[in-house]
Amino acid sequence: MSKVEKVFFVGAGPGDPELLTMKGHRVIGSADVIIYAGSLVNPKVLDHRKESAEIHNSAKLTLETVIQLIKKAVDEGKQVARVHTGDPSLYGAIQEQMDLLDGYKIPYEVIPGVSSFMAAAAALKRELTLPDVTQTVILTRLEGRTPVPEKEALKELASHQASMAIFLSVHMMEGVVEQLLESYPEDTPIAVVQRASWPDEKMVIGTLKDIAKKVQEANITKTAQILVGRFLNTEYERSKLYDPTFSHEYREATK
Ligand SMILES: C[S@@+](CC[C@H](N)C(=O)[O-])C[C@H]1O[C@@H](n2cnc3c(N)ncnc32)[C@H](O)[C@@H]1O
Numbered sequence: 001m002s003k004v005e006k007v008f009f010v011g012a013g014p015g016d017p018e019l020l021t022m023k024g025h026r027v028i029g030s031a032d033v034i035i036y037a038g039s040l041v042n043p044k045v046l047d048h049r050k051e052s053a054e055i056h057n058s059a060k061l062t063l064e065t066v067i068q069l070i071k072k073a074v075d076e077g078k079q080v081a082r083v084h085t086g087d088p089s090l091y092g093a094i095q096e097q098m099d100l101l102d103g104y105k106i107p108y109e110v111i112p113g114v115s116s117f118m119a120a121a122a123a124l125k126r127e128l129t130l131p132d133v134t135q136t137v138i139l140t141r142l143e144g145r146t147p148v149p150e151k152e153a154l155k156e157l158a159s160h161q162a163s164m165a166i167f168l169s170v171h172m173m174e175g176v177v178e179q180l181l182e183s184y185p186e187d188t189p190i191a192v193v194q195r196a197s198w199p200d201e202k203m204v205i206g207t208l209k210d211i212a213k214k215v216q217e218a219n220i221t222k223t224a225q226i227l228v229g230r231f232l233n234t235e236y237e238r239s240k241l242y243d244p245t246f247s248h249e250y251r252e253a254t255k
Pocket of ligand 1 (some may be wrong): 015040115117119
C-alpha cells in the first residue's frame with residue numbers, strides 16, 4: 001500500500017459546523033479526497049478543506065462506487081475522509097463499508113460525532129436520564145421501507161417506558177403514536193425537533209394525544225428526531241452525584 005496510513009470515517013455532527021470534533025475538523029482539513037453524505041451533512045463542515053481536495057457527494061452513489069473511490073484514492077497515496085452525518089455508528093451504513101475495506105486490507109479509523117438525538121435533547125434543554133424517572137435511553141426507528149426486527153417493534157420497546165429517541169420516522173408520525181399508545185398513557189410528553197442545531201431548527205412539543213396534529217400543522221416531514229418520555233416534563237429526584245449528603249470517590253459528604 002501507499003504512504004497513506006488509513007482512511008477516516010468522520011462523524012460530521014447534526015448540522016451546526018461547530019459541533020464537529022477537533023479531530024474530525026483536522027482530518028477534513030488535510031484530506032485529498034472527501035466523500036460526504038450530501039443529503040444530511042452540512043457542506044459548511046467542509047469549508048476549510050484543501051483547495052485541491054476532490055469532493056464527492058455519496059447521496060447518488062452506490063456502496064460499490066464509494067468503495068472504488070476510496071480504493072483508487074488509497075492506491076494513489078491520497079488521504080480520504082468519508083464524512084457521515086451525526087455519529088457514524090447510528091444508521092450510518094458504515095459497517096458494510098468497513099467490511100469491504102477489510103477485504104482490501106485498507107486500514108481505517110472512525111471518528112465519532114455528535115448525534116442528532118443529542119442535539120435534539122440540547123435544543124429542548126432536557127436531560128434524557130433523570131434520576132428516579134428513567135436511566136435508559138432507547139434509540140430506534142419505526143419500520144418503514146427498511147424492516148426492524150420484530151422483537152424491536154416500537155410497541156414492544158414502549159413497554160419499558162424509557163426515554164426514547166426515534167430516528168427516520170417523522171413522516172409516519174401517526175404510526176409512531178399508535179404504537180407508543182400501546183404502552184404509554186395518552187398524556188405522555190413527546191417532542192419533535194427538526195434539523196436540530198441548524199439555523200432553521202423547528203420544534204413542537206405536545207402529548208401523545210396531540211403531537212401528530214402539531215407535527216402536521218408545523219409541516220415537519222423529514223430530518224427530525226422524535227423524543228418521547230416523562231423526562232420531558234416530570235418531577236425528579238436530585239442527582240446523588242452533587243448531593244451534599246452523598247460521598248463518592250471525589251468528594252466526602254458535608255452534611
Ligand atoms: C440516516 S439517519 C442518520 C443519523 C445520524 N447518524 C445521527 O447520529 O444523527 C438520519 C436521521 O437522523 C435524524 N437526524 C439527522 N440529523 C438531524 C437533525 N439535525 N435534527 C433532527 N434529526 C436529525 C433524522 O431522524 C433523520 O431521519
